[in-house]
Amino acid sequence: MVQNKENRTRPIAKKVRFSEAEFDYLNKKIERSPFNNFQNYARILLITGEVKMVDYSELQRLNLEINRIGNNINQMTKLAHQFKEISEADVHELTAQLQSIKQMISERFKEELKQERLV
Incomplete structure (x- = not known):
């Protein structure tokens, strides 16, 4: 038109x-x-x-990792509901994966802030 x-x-x-x-x-x-x-x-x-110019490849990689960790958490949750219990090892693994997510996100934001300050 x-x-x-x-x-x-x-x-x-x-x-x-x-x-x-x-x-x-x-x-x-x-x-x-x-x-x-x-x-x-x-x-x-x-x-x-x-x-x-913004390179989103690092964010895409981070997103992929977070999705993988989310899948693992969902699988563990399904097993916990299925067997009506969850082991201490599973709790530690979930905690470690959540910590990994927090660390990846924190590092990425720090990198972004450094890049913004350089521009």
Whole structure:
């Protein structure tokens, strides 16, 4: 659906020309950015002076680990309900896994804070 110029939230358009090499370079930068098109990338870059690149691979790894630990906890809980008891070893293992989750999250937040201070 094409909107009339007066109905757009951003009615002012600017035209930019690039060489082939510049255009290829720019497209590679856009692909690595969190933006899916030139307009969004250029607008943020021009307004803020930078495009922050955030690497979510570490958070994805942390999420995967937390999911695995959660699965283990669910399995132990199921067994505890099934047998109407839970062993001391199971309690210690659950406690250790919960501590592991807390430590991973704490370390990740500390890393994020350090990175934010450097920017």
